[in-house]
Amino acid sequence: MPSLPNEHFDIYSARNVPDSHSWPTEHHVTVARDSSFPVVDISAPGMVVAVGAACRSWGAFYVTGHGVPEDLLRRVEAQARRLFALPHHRKLLAARRSGSTSGYGPPPLSSFFPKLMWSEGFTLAGDPLDVAAKLWQDDHSLFCEVMEEYGKEMKKLANRLMKVILLSLGLDEEKAGRVGPVKELTRAPSVLQLNSYPPCPEPDQAMGMAAHTDSGFLTVLHQSDGAGGLQVVGPGEGNGPVRWIAVPPRADAFVVNVGDLFHILSNGRFKSVRHRVVVNRGDHRVSAAYFIGPPADVKVGPIRWLLGSDQGPVFRPVTWPEYLGIRARLFDKALDSVRLPGNRIDDD
Numbered sequence: 508m509p510s511l512p513n514e515h516f517d518i519y520s521a522r523n524v525p526d527s528h529s530w531p532t533e534h535h536v537t538v539a540r541d542s543s544f545p546v547v548d549i550s551a552p553g554m555v556v557a558v559g560a561a562c563r564s565w566g567a568f569y570v571t572g573h574g575v576p577e578d579l580l581r582r583v584e585a586q587a588r589r590l591f592a593l594p595h596h597r598k599l600l601a602a603r604r605s606g607s608t609s610g611y612g613p614p615p616l617s618s619f620f621p622k623l624m625w626s627e628g629f630t631l632a633g634d635p636l637d638v639a640a641k642l643w644q645d646d647h648s649l650f651c652e653v654m655e656e657y658g659k660e661m662k663k664l665a666n667r668l669m670k671v672i673l674l675s676l677g678l679d680e681e682k683a684g685r686v687g688p689v690k691e692l693t694r695a696p697s698v699l700q701l702n703s704y705p706p707c708p709e710p711d712q713a714m715g716m717a718a719h720t721d722s723g724f725l726t727v728l729h730q731s732d733g734a735g736g737l738q739v740v741g742p743g744e745g746n747g748p749v750r751w752i753a754v755p756p757r758a759d760a761f762v763v764n765v766g767d768l769f770h771i772l773s774n775g776r777f778k779s780v781r782h783r784v785v786v787n788r789g790d791h792r793v794s795a796a797y798f799i800g801p802p803a804d805v806k807v808g809p810i811r812w813l814l815g816s817d818q819g820p821v822f823r824p825v826t827w828p829e830y831l832g833i834r835a836r837l838f839d840k841a842l843d844s845v846r847l848p849g850n851r852i853d854d855d
């Protein structure tokens with residue numbers, strides 16, 4: 508594991524980027540702002556169509572009108588910063604163990620890359636106390652309260668978003684409520700990933716988080732104010748060079764990403780968005796990514812109401828853990844490996 512103490516290089520006090528963290532330059536291609544990156548106010552009339560269009564073309568959008576109190580966002584960020592400010596040896600007390608999702612360590616996707624990333628994270632899967640009690644003996648109640656409150660708000664928002672997105676696929680209210688994996692969302696695990704990207708003396712050489720798609724249904728991401736760093740691949744991938752588009756922080760918005768399981772559920776209609784994080788010289792960025800997915804025992808396949816005589820299922824059904832197992836072996840070839848032969852995706 509890259510975070511073993513004897514291999515530890517402290518990215519918080521680094522004066523240069525060592526070879527272990529130096530990424531080849533093809534990882535730093537074209538970056539542009541794109542004013543057509545979708546912004547959807549989910550409290551506004553007519554937003555169902557806008558959400559659907561965003562999921563099809565970008566697989567990501569800013570969501571505003573979400574109702575999550577600003578004050579809670581500030582408290583989450585403050586607690587995340589307090590966590591990352593702990594000395595490395597203390598953080599290691601909550602190190603992510605193999606076979607477990609929770610805990611401290613490099614980004615979970617690190618094992619797929621030969622170079623180390625300029626970030627670290629805490630994964631809170633289930634009760635935040637499991638992690639917090641290892642770090643603070645008496646002083647964890649505020650951290651836990653804030654993360655639990657945030658988890659509840661995120662679950663509410665997630666359910667709302669899932670419903671809207673299903674309506675955008677043309678399902679009526681009754682059918683949207685009957686889609687198996689979605690109906691079961693209330694017993695789905697909550698997974699919150701807190702990420703820390705310290706300032707980097709040579710940002711062009713380092714990588715905050717390498718390009719990937721998320722595995723679940725949706726990710727709801729809050730990023731701290733400042734220089735930003737999140738980039739997504741814009742529409743039109745496959746026709747010419749990849750266009751990495753910056754998605755800077757907005758105080759009034761979360762970024763929503765469509766993940767691989769929603770790509771499967773929508774039978775390929777929605778794009779599972781490739782994204783990455785670059786770092787900067789002056790700003791210590793933190794983010795909180797809330798992952799929404801089905802309970803472990805629920806199989807996810809294309810929604811049957813989306814299938815017809817001219818459109819068969821493009822993917823075979825998989826559970827989330829099964830899919831994570833496939834990703835652990837194949838990483839970005841995982842979706843292809845659950846694709847059924849002979850069916851293709853219609854591009855809208």
Ligand SMILES: O=C(O)CCC(=O)C(=O)O
Pocket residue numbers: 700702716721728730736737782784793794795796
């Ligand atoms: O920090 C960010 O903006 C993105 C984090 C992310 O992509 C992830 O945790 O999967």
Ligand SMILES: [Fe+2]
Pocket residue numbers: 719720721726782
């Ligand atoms: Fe991600």
